[in-house]
Amino acid sequence: xxDLATVHDVAATPLSRSSRPVLRVAIAALVAxxxxxGGPWVLDTYTVNILVRAFFVAIAALxxxxxxxxxxxLTFGQSAFFGIGGYALAIVFTQFGFGxxxxxxxxxxxxGATIVVAGLVGWLSFxxxxxxxxxxxxxxxxxxxxxQFLYSGGTFTxxxxxxxxxxxxxxxxxxxxxxxxxxxxxxLVATSIALRSDAGGVLGAMRDNDERxxxxxxxxxxxxxxxxxAAAVIAALAGFGYVGFGAVAAPENAGFVFGTQxxxxxALGGRGSLIGAVIGAVVIEVxxxxxxxxxxxxxxxxxxxxxxxxxxxxxxxxxxxxxRSRPRGPPAGRDxxxxxxxxxxxxxxxxxxxxxxxxxGFRALQAFRQPVGAVQNLVYGAxxxxxxxxxxxxxxxxxxxxxxxxxxxxxxxxxxxxxxLD
Amino acid sequence: MGLAWxxxxxxxxxxxxxxxxTLGLSCFVLGGLQVLASxxxxxxxxxxxxxxxxAVALRLRPQGFARA
Numbered sequence: 068x069x070d071l072a073t074v075h076d077v078a079a080t081p082l083s084r085s086s087r088p089v090l091r092v093a094i095a096a097l098v099a100x101x102x103x104x105g106g107p108w109v110l111d112t113y114t115v116n117i118l119v120r121a122f123f124v125a126i127a128a129l130x131x132x133x134x135x136x137x138x139x140x141l142t143f144g145q146s147a148f149f150g151i152g153g154y155a156l157a158i159v160f161t162q163f164g165f166g167x168x169x170x171x172x173x174x175x176x177x178x179g180a181t182i183v184v185a186g187l188v189g190w191l192s193f194x195x196x197x198x199x200x201x202x203x204x205x206x207x208x209x210x211x212x213x214x215q216f217l218y219s220g221g222t223f224t225x226x227x228x229x230x231x232x233x234x235x236x237x238x239x240x241x242x243x244x245x246x247x248x249x250x251x252x253x254x255l256v257a258t259s260i261a262l263r264s265d266a267g268g269v270l271g272a273m274r275d276n277d278e279r280x281x282x283x284x285x286x287x288x289x290x291x292x293x294x295x296x297a298a299a300v301i302a303a304l305a306g307f308g309y310v311g312f313g314a315v316a317a318p319e320n321a322g323f324v325f326g327t328q329x330x331x332x333x334a335l336g337g338r339g340s341l342i343g344a345v346i347g348a349v350v351i352e353v354x355x356x357x358x359x360x361x362x363x364x365x366x367x368x369x370x371x372x373x374x375x376x377x378x379x380x381x382x383x384x385x386x387x388x389x390x391r392s393r394p395r396g397p398p399a400g401r402d403x404x405x406x407x408x409x410x411x412x413x414x415x416x417x418x419x420x421x422x423x424x425x426x427x428g429f430r431a432l433q434a435f436r437q438p439v440g441a442v443q444n445l446v447y448g449a450x451x452x453x454x455x456x457x458x459x460x461x462x463x464x465x466x467x468x469x470x471x472x473x474x475x476x477x478x479x480x481x482x483x484x485x486x487x488l489d
Numbered sequence: 490m491g492l493a494w495x496x497x498x499x500x501x502x503x504x505x506x507x508x509x510x511t512l513g514l515s516c517f518v519l520g521g522l523q524v525l526a527s528x529x530x531x532x533x534x535x536x537x538x539x540x541x542x543x544a545v546a547l548r549l550r551p552q553g554f555a556r557a
Binding site: 191198201207208211215323324 | 492496499500503531533534536537540541543544547548551
């Protein structure tokens with residue numbers, strides 16, 4: 068099995084990466100910081116305004132990318148943490164007014180509430196034997212529940228119209244732009260450093276083979292809960308900044324639709340690529356702002372079609388392959404053996420097969436992995452990311468291994484899935 | 490527009506786990522509980538019923554109730 072080699076790869080990659088990529092990241096970060104610093108002199112006020120919001124959204128998208136792309140948990144719930152951060156600020160400033168002490172209180176409330184909620188959600192989502200699908204469902208439930216609570220909060224949460232008219236941080240637009248831009252760069256650099264470490268390697272290993280990580284003595288449930296809490300706190304701080312800038316906290320910022328948009332941004336930017344998530348978020352946010360005035364309803368359709376196109380392109384193969392390999396795989400073999408058996412045996416086989424194929428759509432969604440296009444390759448060239456080539460390497464080994472050649476990847480995964488369900 | 494219905498339907502299909510019989514049953518039970526919660530407690534809580542109960546049910550039986 069090539070999986071052993073995979074684990075070895077994951078363990079070895081941080082060591083084999085020399086200081087060169089670090090230098091590249093540092094240079095890229097400095098260039099980006101310089102662009103952020105000079106941005107307000109070049110761009111018009113409207114664009115700067117949009118970009119500040121886009122930067123805060125990009126930080127949230129980055130956390131979705133870490134959860135989905137790097138550790139394999141498809142999440143729709145980061146919007147809820149974004150909303151918690153924003154509402155913490157709005158509620159504190161509405162109730163107590165604005166001041167340095169109140170600002171500290173608001174940050175504390177945002178982080179504290181997020182840690183409690185994320186810990187609870189993580190405890191509910193990840194337990195020994197939990198499925199990624201279940202974690203996704205919980206992440207779907209969380210924003211729905213939160214928005215219902217916001218609706219029922221009356222004047223305290225502003226109900227469906229949200230909270231407006233509170234005094235917020237008194238910063239100029241340029242200061243907000245530089246603050247948010249530098250926050251994105253800092254998050255990006257910190258995340259990429261963290262992912263290059265051994266602990267970051269664990270995330271990739273969990274995504275690729277959770278069971279084997281458990282065999283190796285890694286408490287994957289605990290690692291995933293810790294990761295979720297960390298990602299949630301960052302998303303909450305992004306929401307804090309977003310609402311602090313706009314001085315409007317709306318239920319839409321905490322809702323399920325926004326959570327889906329974050330996933331779409333990450334998917335379009337390239338799942339598993341940090342810079343891709345930021346680019347996807349900024350491009351979609353800015354384009355939405357400009358195009359939603361000229362193409363009010365068509366714009367949503369364009370984003371949706373782009374999502375489907377990327378989905379088809381990146382995971383079309385993964386989604387199609389099981390259907391093709393089915394006739395020569397074990398289910399067909401068992402079927403021919405069972406042809407002469409009693410009807411109840413065949414019924415049981417049919418059930419087993421149905422179990423194999425249930426939820427394939429969701430797993431196909433998990434298969435977003437490859438870089439999307441020219442922008443991605445450009446970015447990989449600039450930052451020296453090598454994660455994707457690691458994947459290609461693994462695929463090559465799959466082909467070299469006679470065992471895995473006889474059992475295509477999709478089929479093996481399917482059988483593992485069947486066994487897990489039994 | 491219709492998002493609440495979509496999510497409710499998705500949750501019910503997850504809970505039922507791929508059989509029309511259990512789908513009908515889960516619709517009946519969870520939908521009934523939603524109506525009861527909306528009528529006797531509060532409509533806000535009613536809006537949460539299906540999502541929360543589906544999450545609890547899936548924690549107990551991750552593969553749904555099709556082969557109970």
